[in-house]
Amino acid sequence: MSKVDKLLKSINTFIQKAEEEDEEKLIDILPDIPELDEIPGLVEEFEKMTAKLLRQQRKLFLDELKAFIAKDDSETLGSLLNYFQNDLFAADEFAVVFGVEAALFLTNTTSSLSKIIMESIDKDVAFNVLSKRTTDWIESWSEELAEIMKLNTHKAIETQLIEAINAGESIAQVELRLKDLPQFDRKRARTTAITEVLTASSHAQFESYNQSPAVTGKQWKHSGYAKIAPRHTHVLLDGTIVGVNEKFDVDGELADYPRDPTLSAYNRVNCHCAMGPVVDEKIIGLSQEEKEAIRQEALQELNA
Ligand SMILES: [Zn+2]
Structure with a gap:
């Protein structure tokens, strides 16, 4: 097996284990590859940050729910649903903050992985910068991901409220439903972090193959x-x-x-x-200067 194949296999093994063992510390399931040392830390940090934003989002909705009832205790669940749909969802800033954090995470992991993948393909052509095509992709995917996550949460809240209305529940029961919503829990943060490190890993390969002349x-x-x-x-x-x-x-x-x-x-x-x-082994055999010239040409195209 070639060096790059071994490396990619280790990355995949790590991610697979991370997905299957959701209680394990990521650092403990890292394969014995020193180049990958940085990755679990980045994933863990992103997971923590995501979990924190989800907790803040839950707190915002629960606080607003209490304030809404405190104002007028004759409010119905129907008007509460309206309040969520027309005011609270618009005031939710989760997507804005999460989008920025996701872009940072994807930039760091994609750069870090591109560095080790390119090194394993041909150490003469080292990674030094992400192409514009990739930074553009990171920007648009982070925004889209943030939006998808936000809408998914709002949809889940709506569903809970409608179910509560149909079942004739009290506000206290609604509060419990929102508190326990899986959309706010740590598991979602972990799943998101794992899925996005997988995406970053694939994208780093795409970037590395483009920048590696061979x-x-x-x-x-x-x-x-x-x-x-x-x-x-x-x-x-x-x-x-x-x-x-x-x-x-x-x-x-x-x-x-x-x-x-x-x-x-x-x-x-x-x-x-x-x-x-x-x-292509023939290209690996070219001089470092020749290979660098080919890479520069490829980068120019990717940056256009
Ligand atoms: Zn498949």
Whole structure:
């Protein structure tokens, strides 16, 4: 197995273990690869930050709920639902703050992983900067992710309120429902952090292959996992090679890599497929100057 394949396998093993053992400290399940030392710390920090923002969001809604009843105790659950939909959801700043933090996390992890992936492909061509195409992608995906998470929370609150109205519950019961909402809990923060480190890892590969002159293509590798039935199309894709900037065809959906956020949830969620570089040894053998010139040309295109 080549150095880069070994490295990518270790990254995937780490993420898989992190997903399966939700109580373990990330640092304890790190494979024995010194280059990866930084990653668990980054993921843990992001998980903590996300958990904190979710707690703040819960507190905001619960405080507002209490203030709303305190003002007038004859308020009905119907008017409370209106208040959430028309005022509170608009005042929720979760997406703004989380979007900024997610962009920071993705920038740090993508840079850190690109550095070790490029080094493992060809140490003559070291990583030094993310292309504009990647920083643009990080910016737009962070915003989109933040928005999706926020809407998901609002939708869950709405559902709880409507259920409470239909069941004729009291305000105290509604308060309990909101307190216990899984959208606010630590598990969601952890799942988000793990999913996004996977995304960063894929994107770092995409970036590294683009910046590494010796990489001429990318290969899809199917990988299952015990609890999930393999998706037929992902199994069929195993071994498929496309150009670095060509897309994989997953069930008619186009993707730059496994779990590409452009894929539908069906093809993204719980997918443990991997990707590897196709390396041209002749290009590895070129002089450092020649390879650097090829990289600069590629970067110019990515920055255009
Ligand atoms: Zn898959």
